[in-house]
Amino acid sequence: MIEVRFHGRGGQGAKIASRILGRSGFLSGLYAQDFALFGAERRGAPLASFTRLGREPIDQRGYVETPGLAVVMDDSLLKEAPEQVFHGVFAHTPLFVNADPDQLAARTKELPPASYIFIDLSAIARELIGSAFVSAAAAAVAARSIPAIELQALSEAVKIEIAEFGLPADIIEKNQAAARRAYAQAPIVPVSPNSTAMEILETAWQAVPYLGSAQFAGPTIRHRGSAALRETGNWRTERPVIDLAKCKRCFLCYLYCPEAAMTLDSENFPHVDYDHCKGCLICFEECPTDAISRRLEA
Amino acid sequence: MTRTMLTGNAAAAWGARLAEVDYVPAFPITPQTEILETLAGWSQLGEIPARVMMMDSEHSMLAAAVGAAATGVRVFTATSSQGFLYGFEMLYAIAGLRLPLVLVNVSRALAHPITLEPDHNDVLSARDTGFLQFHAETSQEVLDSILMAYRFAEHEKILLPAIVNLDGFYLSFTREAVEVPAPEETRNFLPAFRPAYPLLSNREPVAMGAAVLDPSLYSYFKHQMHNAAENVLTIYPKIAGEFAETFGRRYGIIEEFRLDDADYVIVMTNSFASMGKAEIKRLRQKGKKIGLARLRLIRPFPHEELQRVLRGRKGVAVVDQNISVGKGGILFSEIASALYPLADRPPVLLSFIGGLGGRRFRPGEFDGMLAKMENPTESAAETVRPHLLFTGEECRQVGRFFTIAREEEPSRET
Numbered sequence: 001m002i003e004v005r006f007h008g009r010g011g012q013g014a015k016i017a018s019r020i021l022g023r024s025g026f027l028s029g030l031y032a033q034d035f036a037l038f039g040a041e042r043r044g045a046p047l048a049s050f051t052r053l054g055r056e057p058i059d060q061r062g063y064v065e066t067p068g069l070a071v072v073m074d075d076s077l078l079k080e081a082p083e084q085v086f087h088g089v090f091a092h093t094p095l096f097v098n099a100d101p102d103q104l105a106a107r108t109k110e111l112p113p114a115s116y117i118f119i120d121l122s123a124i125a126r127e128l129i130g131s132a133f134v135s136a137a138a139a140a141v142a143a144r145s146i147p148a149i150e151l152q153a154l155s156e157a158v159k160i161e162i163a164e165f166g167l168p169a170d171i172i173e174k175n176q177a178a179a180r181r182a183y184a185q186a187p188i189v190p191v192s193p194n195s196t197a198m199e200i201l202e203t204a205w206q207a208v209p210y211l212g213s214a215q216f217a218g219p220t221i222r223h224r225g226s227a228a229l230r231e232t233g234n235w236r237t238e239r240p241v242i243d244l245a246k247c248k249r250c251f252l253c254y255l256y257c258p259e260a261a262m263t264l265d266s267e268n269f270p271h272v273d274y275d276h277c278k279g280c281l282i283c284f285e286e287c288p289t290d291a292i293s294r295r296l297e298a
Numbered sequence: 299m300t301r302t303m304l305t306g307n308a309a310a311a312w313g314a315r316l317a318e319v320d321y322v323p324a325f326p327i328t329p330q331t332e333i334l335e336t337l338a339g340w341s342q343l344g345e346i347p348a349r350v351m352m353m354d355s356e357h358s359m360l361a362a363a364v365g366a367a368a369t370g371v372r373v374f375t376a377t378s379s380q381g382f383l384y385g386f387e388m389l390y391a392i393a394g395l396r397l398p399l400v401l402v403n404v405s406r407a408l409a410h411p412i413t414l415e416p417d418h419n420d421v422l423s424a425r426d427t428g429f430l431q432f433h434a435e436t437s438q439e440v441l442d443s444i445l446m447a448y449r450f451a452e453h454e455k456i457l458l459p460a461i462v463n464l465d466g467f468y469l470s471f472t473r474e475a476v477e478v479p480a481p482e483e484t485r486n487f488l489p490a491f492r493p494a495y496p497l498l499s500n501r502e503p504v505a506m507g508a509a510v511l512d513p514s515l516y517s518y519f520k521h522q523m524h525n526a527a528e529n530v531l532t533i534y535p536k537i538a539g540e541f542a543e544t545f546g547r548r549y550g551i552i553e554e555f556r557l558d559d560a561d562y563v564i565v566m567t568n569s570f571a572s573m574g575k576a577e578i579k580r581l582r583q584k585g586k587k588i589g590l591a592r593l594r595l596i597r598p599f600p601h602e603e604l605q606r607v608l609r610g611r612k613g614v615a616v617v618d619q620n621i622s623v624g625k626g627g628i629l630f631s632e633i634a635s636a637l638y639p640l641a642d643r644p645p646v647l648l649s650f651i652g653g654l655g656g657r658r659f660r661p662g663e664f665d666g667m668l669a670k671m672e673n674p675t676e677s678a679a680e681t682v683r684p685h686l687l688f689t690g691e692e693c694r695q696v697g698r699f700f701t702i703a704r705e706e707e708p709s710r711e712t
Contacts, residue, residue, distance in 0.1 A: 221504060
C-alpha cells in the first residue's frame with residue numbers, strides 16, 4: 001500500500017488533489033481510498049488530505065501518519081504548519097513543495113530533513129488554467145511516481161473530479177493540460193510502500209487518574225486573551241486596506257469586525273491587525289465611504 | 299421538623315426550597331408542572347429567595363441552567379418525558395461542563411403512542427450523559443434524595459449534575475406523610491454552595507466549553523467524568539451516614555427488602571417497588587424465600603453493591619419498567635454485566651418487562667416470576683430475551699379497542 005499526503009490551505013484544492021489521485025488509482029484497477037481532514041477550518045486554514053492506493057484491500061483509515069510521499073501545495077506551510085507537514089516525514093520521504101526550484105537550497109537549509117523536490121505548480125496553473133488552482137498538478141506529481149497509474153487514467157480522473165466540482169468543460173480541459181504538464185515535469189521518486197507500518201510499541205495502558213481538582217474538571221480555559229497568541233492572519237486570501245484619507249471615523253468597521261482585529265488609534269482612526277484579520281472583508285462591505293479596499297494576498 | 303402530607307411533586311419543591319436554590323429555570327409539562335408552580339408561588343410571595351424564570355422550552359430551560367450554574371449559583375430544575383427529550387442535547391453540555399445542578403425528572407412514558415402515565419424510558423435515555431441518577435420510591439425519598447443529590451453533585455471530587463427521578467401519577471400526584479426538615483437542620487447537612495471551579499464572571503473571564511479537537515484530550519475529559527461518577531460509590535457511605543445522623547433516615551445504594559435468607563430476588567426501581575414489596579410479603583406468607591432489591595442509585599451503576607446483594611442467590615428476576623426496543627430491559631443488561639464475573643453468580647437470571655405506560659402488575663404475575671426462577675425450563679436463547687408481561691384479559695381488551703378503531707365500522711358519532 002502507498003500512502004500519499006497533501007497539505008494545502010482551505011480553498012486551494014488539497015481535497016480535490018487527493019480525490020484525483022484516488023480516482024486515478026481506482027481507474028487503474030487499484031484498491032483506492034481518499035479522505036480529507038478538516039473540521040472547524042475555513043478558507044485559508046491549513047488542512048491535510050490523503051490518498052491510499054494498493055493491490056490488496058486497504059485496511060487503514062484516517063490520518064496518514066507516515067506518508068510514502070507528500071505534496072505541499074502552499075510553501076508557506078513549511079514554516080507555519082511544520083507540525084503537520086513534517087509529521088512522520090523522514091530524510092528519505094519524498095516531499096514535493098509547490099515553489100520555485102531555484103530556491104531549494106536556500107529554503108530547506110533550516111528545515112527538518114526530507115527528500116525535498118521543489119516544483120512550481122502555481123506557475124503551471126497560472127499558465128495553463130489561468131488561476132492558482134493546483135489540484136490537478138499536485139495530484140499529477142504524486143501519480144508520476146506510482147507506476148500502476150497511467151497518464152490516461154490520471155487525465156480521466158481529473159475530468160471526473162473537476163466536473164463533479166461543477167466547473168465547465170473548458171476549465172476541465174485546462175486542468176487536464178496542467179496535469180499532463182506536471183506529470184511530464186515531475187521526477188520519478190522512490191515511494192516507500194508500507195511506510196505506515198507503525199512502530200510496534202509495547203502497549204502502555206495507563207488509566208487516567210482522577211485528578212481530584214475541580215480546576216481541571218471541564219474544558220475551561222482560564223488564561224485570558226490567549227486567542228491573541230494564535231495568529232490567524234495567514235488564513236487570508238484577500239486583505240482589507242484602509243485609505244485613512246477617505247475615513248470619516250464612523251467606527252462601523254471597528255464595530256462589525258467579528259475578530260476584534262480592528263483597532264482605533266488615539267485619533268479614532270481604524271487600523272487592521274493583520275496578524276489576526278482572517279480576511280472576511282465584512283469591513284469592506286460595511287464601510288459607508290468606500291475607504292476600505294480589498295487586495296489579493298501575494 | 300414538621301410532618302405533613304405531600305405529593306411527590308410537592309416534596310420535590312420542598313427539596314429545592316430546603317436546598318435554598320438560587321435559580322430555577324422552568325417550563326411546564328404534565329406530570330411535573332406542580333413542582334415549578336409551587337416554587338414560582340413561593341418565589342412570588344417572597345417565601346424563597348430563588349429566582350424562578352419561565353423559559354420558552356426545555357432546551358432553553360436547560361441552556362439557562364448551564365449559564366446560571368456556570369456562575370456558581372445553586373440551580374434546580376424539573377421536567378418530564380417529551381420535555382426531557384426536547385432538552386436532551388443540553389444534558390451532555392451540563393455534564394461535560396461539570397456543572398453540579400439537580401434536575402428532577404417526573405417519569406412519563408414517551409410518545410408515540412402518547413400517554414401520560416409513567417415508565418422509565420425517559421430518564422434511562424440519559425444514562426450515558428454523565429448525570430448521576432437517584433430513583434425514589436416515596437415522597438419522603440424524593441425530598442431527601444434532592445438534598446443528598448446536591449451533596450454528591452457539588453462534591454469537589456464529583457462535580458457532576460444529578461437527576462432525581464420519581465414516577466408520574468403514582469408518586470407525583472400521590473400524597474403521603476413526609477417529614478419536612480427545618481431549614482437550620484438542613485443547612486447542617488447541606489451548607490451554602492461554594493464552588494471550587496472557575497466561574498463565569500465579568501471580572502475574571504474564562505472560556506468555558508473550549509473546543510477539544512484532539513482525540514486524546516477528548517478521551518481524557520470523558521475518562522475524568524467517568525472517574526468522577528465512580529467517586530460517588532466511595533463517598534456514598536460518608537454522605538449517607540451524615541444524612542442519617544442529621545435526619546434519622548438511612549438510605550442504602552440498594553434498598554434490601556426481606557433479603558436476609560432469600561433464595562430468590564426480584565429487582566425493581568421507583569414507586570412500583572411498593573407494589574412489589576406487597577407481593578413479596580404475600581409470597582413470604584406462603585413460605586417462599588423471596589425478597590426484593592430496589593436500585594436507588596443507577597448512575598454511577600453500583601456493580602459491587604449488586605454483586606454483594608445478589609451473589610449466591612438461586613434466582614434473580616429483573617423487572618424493567620422500560621424497553622430498549624429490539625434488546626429488552628435496560629437494567630437487566632446492566633445487572634447481567636455486573637454479575638457475570640462472579641463464580642457464585644445466580645444460576646438463573648430472568649428479564650421481565652412490566653409497568654410500561656403505567657401498566658400495573660396483575661395478580662399472579664409475581665407467582666409466575668417466582669415459578670420461572672424455581673423451575674427454569676427455557677433454553678439459553680429464550681432466557682436472554684425479555685418476558686413481556688401481558689395477560690389474556692388485556693389481549694381481549696386490546697381487541698375491543700381495535701374493533702372501535704377499524705375504519706369500516708359505522709361511526710359512533712351522532
